[in-house]
Every structure is written in structure tokens, then in C-alpha cells.
Amino acid sequence: MTVSGRALADPPAGASPGAPRPVADRYAVRLELTGFSARVVSACAEVADGIAALYPTAAVEAPGAPASIAPPFAVVHGGPDSDGPGYRLTVHDDDVGLFETPSDVVAHLEYLLNAAAATGLGHRLLFHAGVVARGRSALAIPGRSGAGKSTLVTALCLAGFRYLSDELAVVDPGTGAAWPFLKPICLKDGGWRILAARFGLPSALHAIRADGVPVHYLRPPRPAASGRSVPIRVVVLPRREAGAEATLMPASRVQALAELAQHSLNLPRHGRAGLELLARLVERAACYTLRYDDLSEAVAALADLTGGRPSGG
């Protein structure tokens, strides 16, 4: 798939979510994301294949497979054989919109699938962070959207770290360990250009994300032990600065705690227990500030910090 456009239209006003639609179930794909299971049914093979190409846990159902009793998460109508233009996406029978190309649908579905999975994880502590692992130690890199987390995480994975997430840390409130959240890696154009030039990465999908930002998606590798949580032993506070030599400086635990709290998605839900969890997390972890400009230098610094360059995870 290649570059695509935006959604052609919003859901029609007054659309009846409950109105029965003929379900085109020629193509279906299932995936699992940190306890969240979903099935997407599509009249168009490219949508099912596109989702399968992005999620390491996704599997396309064989044609003629027995129909599922559970209603699908999403249904996509339209395609080359349909009468009307575009592709109509519905999620749990709610009309999401009409899209121009299959890649538009896949990009929008990727956002909706991740959001639905995260919604079901409210009992865990969630914060915006890239998370990678080496051995039985996870390294969390909290930061706002656009801070370069996905680019750094991708470079670390190319250097042999295991991928847990490029955006969402899912922390077990009992143990403080991070669970894998194997969403597709999502790179904005700037990060993509750096990585493509240096590593020749193939893009699984180039599309306009649901929020209108053009992005490249990469399918993350599926770790051998994808279901296991990994204790967070290192917290890195990234500071991208033009011309800065990559430098790791010890950060105070209080500073690390404050940044984790700042990037939390659901700390209020956890209240006192959430503060206690963050405090225990930073007390068990080594906390650093990473100033860097060059990506390779940053990766080398973090590899040295965690015991030298990994040899492939």
C-alpha cells in the first residue's frame, strides 16, 4: 500500500447505528493486544491483509472458516466489487466514516484498535512511554507525543533490544513490571527518514493517521515470550538537543517520578496506590536524563548502560 488520502466523509448525521447491514465477511482477521481480542471483517482483502501486516499477533482467517458467534469489532464494506465509492467502516455497528482507500481504513482501524485495547487496560497503570527490554530488564522512555520515542525505540530494537511498545507503557500495579503492548510502530516522516536512510527499513504502510498526521507504520517483531511482563529497571528521560553529544546523566528519582506522572494516562484512577506504584518503580530503577542529537550515539549510550550491545535480543 502507498500514500492515501483522508476520510472522505464523516458519519452521516442521524445514521442509525442499529440498522442491520449485510456483513461482507469474505475476509477476516483476528488479533490480540495485551488481553484485548478483536476480529475485523472486510469485503476487501487489502484491509484484512493490511491489519495482518501491522500486528505481530494478527492472523487472517482461512476462507470459509466457521462464522464467529461473537460480533466483530469492525466491519468494512465496499471495495472493487461494490457499487458505491470508497470504503465504509463501522465499529460495533457505529458508522465511523467513508474512506477513499484501504490504507485509509487500515490507518484508522489501527488507531481505534489500540484505543480500544488501552481502554480495557485501565486497571493497569498506563503512561506515554516507549518501552524496550533486554534480558529481564525493561527500559522505559517517557515522553509526550512527538518527543521522538518511536524513532528511538525503533533504533534500539534494530540494535537488538526487544520491543514492548513505542508509545504506551502498561504497568502491572502489583509488580511494577511492564507488559508488552505490541501495537504497530508509528513513525512520523522525520523519524522515518532518519531510520530509512540509516537502516533501509521497509514501511509496512504509509498512511494518514486518524489525527491527520502522515506516518509510516512498521510491524514490530513478535518476541518469543510476548506474554510475559518485564520489570522496569531503567527510566530514561529523553532530551533531544541539536548538536548535543549523547550524554547520560543520573536523574533524581523525584524528577523521574514527576515525569512519569506527567505522562500518565490514568494515574487519577489509581490515586494513592498509583503514586505508591510510581515511587516504588523509580526506587527500583536507575533513572537518567539522555541528552542527544545523533540517534546512533543515543543507542550506543543506552546499550552501554545496559551492558553493551545486545546480540539480537
Added chain:
Amino acid sequence: MTMRPDVQTSVPSRPQRAARVAERLVDGELVLYDPLHQRVHVLNPTAALTWRLCDGQHTAVELVEALAERYPASRAAIEADVPRIVNLFRAEELLDA
């Protein structure tokens, strides 16, 4: 001790920590988390002592006396700091109304 009249009138008579605010000592620093406003506050030692005394029992004058008893050489600074700190707590809505 005496307090400036304008400060005395602006400080709550018996400041009380809001029950929702969580606190935790991390590496010797007192960290507050306010889930209502989703804010983390890190208190310096004077502010931490003041916070601990905001129990709804001590008046503003008694807060100053308690702190000055602990740090007699710093009474003048305490007299200036405590009202300011309590007002900051109030401005951040960390105290019960």
C-alpha cells in the same frame, strides 16, 4: 510572634490538607499527588513541615511557632515563609476550603 495583618487575613485560620492528596517520601523529598488536578508537587523541607502541620488543628500562628521551635535561628524567615507557603497550598487547591 506577629504576622502582617494582610497575611494574617489571607491565610486560612486552621489550614487542613485535602484528604484526596496523596503523599510519599522519595529520597528524602516529600512528593504530593493531587488526582483532582493531576499535578505532582515536590516540597522543600520547610514546605514539607508546613504541609504536615496543616491538619486542621493548628492555626497559622501555631504553624509558625511549631516551625520556629524546631528552627529557632530561622524565626524571621519562617515568619515570612509559612504564610506564603500556606497561600501557595491554597492557590494550588491542596487545602480544604
